[in-house]
Amino acid sequence: MEAILYRDVTKKFNTASEYSVDHVNASIKEGEFITILGSSGCGKTTLLKMTNRLYEPTEGKIILFGEDISTVDPIVVRRRMGYVIQQVGLFPHMTIEDNIAAIPKLLKWDREKIYDRVTELLKLIDLDPGEYRKRFPAQLSGGQQQRVGLARALVTDPKIMLMDEPFGAIDAITRLNLQNELKKLHQGMKKTFLLVTHDINEAFKLGDRVMIMNEGKLLQFDEPGKIVRDPANDFVDTLIRSARDQEEFWEAVKG
Numbered sequence: 001m002e003a004i005l006y007r008d009v010t011k012k013f014n015t016a017s018e019y020s021v022d023h024v025n026a027s028i029k030e031g032e033f034i035t036i037l038g039s040s041g042c043g044k045t046t047l048l049k050m051t052n053r054l055y056e057p058t059e060g061k062i063i064l065f066g067e068d069i070s071t072v073d074p075i076v077v078r079r080r081m082g083y084v085i086q087q088v089g090l091f092p093h094m095t096i097e098d099n100i101a102a103i104p105k106l107l108k109w110d111r112e113k114i115y116d117r118v119t120e121l122l123k124l125i126d127l128d129p130g131e132y133r134k135r136f137p138a139q140l141s142g143g144q145q146q147r148v149g150l151a152r153a154l155v156t157d158p159k160i161m162l163m164d165e166p167f168g169a170i171d172a173i174t175r176l177n178l179q180n181e182l183k184k185l186h187q188g189m190k191k192t193f194l195l196v197t198h199d200i201n202e203a204f205k206l207g208d209r210v211m212i213m214n215e216g217k218l219l220q221f222d223e224p225g226k227i228v229r230d231p232a233n234d235f236v237d238t239l240i241r242s243a244r245d246q247e248e249f250w251e252a253v254k255g
Contacts, residue, residue, distance in 0.1 A: 001065070003160060003192040004028040004051065009060035011046050011216075020046045022216035023060070030065075030159070033186050033193045035207030037200060037239075043216040044196045048162050051194065053077045064160070079103070082153030082161040086168040090137040090145055090152075096122075097133045100152045107156070121151040124185070143174035150182075163195040167202070179206060200243045204228075212236055 004027075011021040021043040028034055036044040049055040051062060053074040062069050069077050090099050097118050104114045122129040125147040137145055146166060153161060166182075167175040183206055186193050197203050203210050204224040212220045212227070212235075220232035231237040 001030045002027055002063070003030040003032070003065060004194075005061075005063040006047075007061040007063065009047070009050060009062060010058045011043070011050060011055060012058045019043075019058075019216045021050070021057075024218045026211065026218060026221055028192060028194070030192055031190050033183070033206060033208045034195070034211060035203040035209075036194060036196045036211045036213060037198070037203035038213035039198055042213040044211075044213050045164055047213070048164055048194060048196050051160075052081050052083060052162055079107075079156065080158055080160065082150075082156075082158045084146075084149050084153045084161070084163040084166045086165040090148060092137050095134050095136060096127075096140070096148055099137070099148060100155055102152065103155055117155060121154060124154070125151050126181070141174070142170050143178055146170060146178060147181075150185075159191060161191055161193045163193065165196055165198070168197075175202075182206065200239060201246075204243075212239065 006024050006026045009021060009024045010019055012019050024043075024047060036047065038044045046055060050057050051064075051069075053069060056070075064077075064080070090096075091102070094102075100118050100121055101114045104117065109117075118133065119129045122132060127144065127147060132140070132144075137148070140148065149166070167178050170178065179202060182193075182195075195203075195206060204227075207224060209221060209223055210227060211218055212232075214235050220227055220236050227236065228240055231240055
């Protein structure tokens with residue numbers, strides 16, 4: 001089943017002369033892990049923010065599970081999705097438990113249900129509930145905070161998870177570990193993940209398929225192996241070559 005359908009989706013901000021997102025068409029199946037790759041300003045974050053109606057398209061439609069999201073209250077659309085950003089955004093004055101429970105409390109879940117869900121999610125992200133439930137964000141490492149941000153996004157069991165450079169501010173070793181954990185987590189769920197990144201290695205490692213964007217246009221959308229074997233144009237080819245040059249550098253250093 002199609003989870004997300006982008007139909008000629010376009011975004012031009014009022015003061016801009018160029019499109020931020022330029023007539024994007026794409027179909028994403030339920031359960032896929034999609035990475036959106038491109039440099040700063042290519043439109044990838046704008047596309048993500050239109051998906052949960054933080055931004056409205058200038059033209060075109062976004063269809064989620066057969067429903068045009070422009071016909072649905074934006075708050076309802078956002079509550080159907082998880083959203084994780086680079087600046088984790090945990091409330092510093094609230095415990096880890098209260099951070100994860102913020103939305104369920106707004107939705108008036110009963111206390112026992114909230115307690116059980118927080119316990120379940122802390123176990124899922126490999127943080128011992130007894131040890132971490134009552135801690136505050138400042139008492140956690142950056143990687144642990146990012147995991148709590150992921151748990152908070154998962155708390156209402158959304159079908160779609162949107163992630164905008166979630167590991168961008170984390171050191172290389174922790175980032176690698178979190179990538180592995182996220183990939184494993186996705187494989188155990190029937191959820192659709194969209195992750196924005198400017199890191200080609202991250203995009204190709206995590207994505208079942210990769211959307212490559214530049215100057216607002218979707219240049220290629222395919223499985224990593226197919227993109228490597230058959231780049232759609234010179235820009236994609238240059239991107240692949242840059243990754244290979246990095247590999248050659250490390251091989252040369254090692255040798």
